[in-house]
Amino acid sequence: MNEMVDAFPKAAVRLELRSTAVSVAVGRAVLRRIVTFRDPDAESSFLIAFTEIMANAVDEHARLSSDAPIIVEIEQMPHDLVRVADAGSGMNDEWLASSSPPDGSVERGRGLALARAFVGDIAFESSSSGTIVSLPLAGFGIIR
């Protein structure tokens, strides 16, 4: 049985996306095709968290003028999850610890708070060579 599990491809889908705003929508479209969401609200909630993480990656690559792709992996085993990896300079602890939205009149700075609010088990692995964000699908849906 363990051999069967090990033989199963770890990432059901791996996407290498150009670092553009369009790629955020492309990533969402792929997720809609291969994830069966519990209901429309679960779908919107998960995809907003995904959108914010992808947008952060796009912004980070733009800040560094990096043409590296953003990697999106959709894993089926042992737990369904979506992983987003960028090639940025990493998130600092202060930014990761921040979860409060800014004052109402401030236009930016709500992305992380939204991602955390919708996917409570979101996990970050950050270093000076990039950030990997894991978004578990548990409670939202399953991979087809």
Next chain:
Amino acid sequence: MSAADEPLQLAMSLSGDIGSPIAEIQVVGEFDRLQVVRFDETARTLPAALVSLTVDLRRTTIIDSAALGSLIRLRRTLNRHGCSFQVVVERPFQITVMKVGGLYDHLNVRTPGQP
């Protein structure tokens, strides 16, 4: 094509008197950073004499932080003209976006059917 796959649609309607028009913008589909430019352009066509604007987000499937930024910009512009502003949401995820964004009061968010 499911509703979630539909591109953003914007519908603007005007009512009220000629000298004091009331407008509503209905947003349908994915209201995200890719679509914010279209929303901003639509908002720029609003008449200067507008006395009230409602942005109806009940048929959106995505509202991201860039969309919230666009709504904040619009609110700021309308404030300068003395125009009242409100946002209508209904679905649980839409309500969460507004609450987590800390914008319920600032954007004068309304949820029909809820106290």
